Amino acid sequence: MPELPEVETIRCGLQRSLPGRRITAITIQRPSLLNNPPRRFRRCLCNRTFGAVLRRGKLLILSLLPDEPAAPRYLTVHLRMSGGLTYTAQARSDARVIFKLDNGMQLIYTDQRCLGQLEVVDNWQCLPLVRSMGPEPLEPNFTLACLMQILSGSGTPIKNVLLDQHKIAGIGNIYAAEALFAAGIDPRRPAAGLSHAEAGKLLAAIKSILRAAIHCRGTTFNNYRDSRGKQGSFVRRLNVYGRAAAACMQCAQPIQRIVQAGRSTYFCACCQR
Numbered sequence: 109m110p111e112l113p114e115v116e117t118i119r120c121g122l123q124r125s126l127p128g129r130r131i132t133a134i135t136i137q138r139p140s141l142l143n144n145p146p147r148r149f150r151r152c153l154c155n156r157t158f159g160a161v162l163r164r165g166k167l168l169i170l171s172l173l174p175d176e177p178a179a180p181r182y183l184t185v186h187l188r189m190s191g192g193l194t195y196t197a198q199a200r201s202d203a204r205v206i207f208k209l210d211n212g213m214q215l216i217y218t219d220q221r222c223l224g225q226l227e228v229v230d231n232w233q234c235l236p237l238v239r240s241m242g243p244e245p246l247e248p249n250f251t252l253a254c255l256m257q258i259l260s261g262s263g264t265p266i267k268n269v270l271l272d273q274h275k276i277a278g279i280g281n282i283y284a285a286e287a288l289f290a291a292g293i294d295p296r297r298p299a300a301g302l303s304h305a306e307a308g309k310l311l312a313a314i315k316s317i318l319r320a321a322i323h324c325r326g327t328t329f330n331n332y333r334d335s336r337g338k339q340g341s342f343v344r345r346l347n348v349y350g351r352a353a354a355a356c357m358q359c360a361q362p363i364q365r366i367v368q369a370g371r372s373t374y375f376c377a378c379c380q381r
Contacts (some may be wrong), residue, residue, distance in 0.1 A: 109187075109189050109280055110166060110187045110326070110332055111194070111278060111282060111283055111348065112166065112245070112246075112277075112279060112322075113318055113321035113326045113327035113342070114163070114187075114282070114327070115163055115165075115166050115168060116322050117325045117340065118187075118192070118193055118328045118334055118335045119161050121334050121336060122168075122215075122335050123160065123161040123307075125195045125335065127158055127159055127161070127312050128156040128157065128255055129158050129209045129210060129214040130156065130158075130210040130226075131157075131158075131208070131209060132154070132155070132208045132209065133154065133208040134154060134205070134206065135208075136149070136150075136204070137203060137205065138204040138205070138222055138267060141205060141225060141226055142205075142226050142227070142247050143225050144227055144228050149226075152180050153207070153228060155175070156173070156175060156179070157172065158171070158172060158173070159172060159173050160189075162232075164232070164238050164244075165238075165241045165278045166187065166273075166277075166278055167184060167185070167237065167242070168184065168185040168186075168187070168193065169183075169185075169232045170185065171181065180230050182228070182232045183226065183228055184226070184227050184228075184229055184235065185217065185224065185225075185226050186224055186225045186237070187224050188223040188224045188225070189221045189223045190219055190331045191213060191218070191219040192217070192218045192219070193215060193217055193335060194215070194218065194333065195336065196270060196336070197213050199214075200216050200218060202218045203216045203218060205217040205220050205226060222257060238273050241274065242258070242274055242275040242276045242277050243276060243277065244278065245276055245279060245314050245315065246319070249356065250315075252304075254306050255310070255311050256307050258299075259302055259307060262298065263299070264301060265368055266293060266294075266295060266297065266299045266301070266302065267285070267288060267368055267373055268368055268369050269313075270284040271371070278318075279314065279318075281349070282327055282346070282349045283314075283317055283318060285348050285373060285374050285375065286313075286346060286347060286348065286350045287310065288310070288315050288375065289348045289375060289376065290316070290317060290347070291310040291312075292379060292381060293311040294312060294375065294377075294380045295368065295375050296366075298345055299346070320342065320345065321340075321342040322342045324342035324344075327343050328340045328343060348363050348374040348375055352364065352365035352373065356376040356379060358379050359379055361379075362377040364376070364377055
């Protein structure tokens with residue numbers, strides 16, 4: 109699933125390409141991916157011009173320049189498990205929705221599992237998904253005090269808290285595992301049991317891991333590609349995720365894999381306490 113670094117990488121790429129480009133035609137191969145009737149979706153978007161590209165958590169928000177006061181102002185794209193947006197001149201056999209642009213290029217939405225969602229909205233900030241999201245982990249207001257408040261009173265394992273989008277927006281399975289390893293914290297520990305010092309290490313690890321992953325343009329295992337169709341390289345910097353039974357890079361003990369809340373968790377029982 110694309111997490112914050114992957115979605116932010118796509119956002120940055122589209123921000124360099126889309127603003128000022130006008131949609132000339134739309135081809136919808138999978139209407140089930142739309143949260144609007146297809147006719148309305150086309151009517152609201154054809155001949156509209158893209159503005160800034162935004163992100164909230166794992167949600168992409170493509171703003172539209174107003175052509176009339178009542179026109180919807182945003183196209184939101186929730187990539188979910190395997191969605192992607194590519195800015196390209198080439199046709200793609202796996203395209204689900206194709207936006208043809210006035211410069212001969214295309215914005216293509218792909219989604220192998222077809223679990224994503226595209227929606228034209230007036231105000232993305234009023235969407236229930238957005239209203240329920242926790243703070244952005246890379247914003248200045250995500251402080252140690254903020255993290256301590258999230259952790260306080262919770263007997264839930266710390267790994268599960270990091271994955272809860274209501275508590276912190278954008279972190280998924282890959283980066284939760286890597287941040288906990290970097291902070292030396294066992295993913296099974298109750299969130300409220302972390303000391304002030306441990307929470308400080310975790311906060312620093314979350315921010316540094318996410319920034320490093322964005323610098324590497326995300327992590328590609330299978331489907332993920334950036335807006336130009338290129339793979340992310342952070343996979344070469346993973347310490348625990350996907351490395352079950354491999355030797356820990358710090359202590360050489362085997363990396364363990366367990367299941368928490370239906371998700372695989374990878375950690376080193378020696379380095380993480």
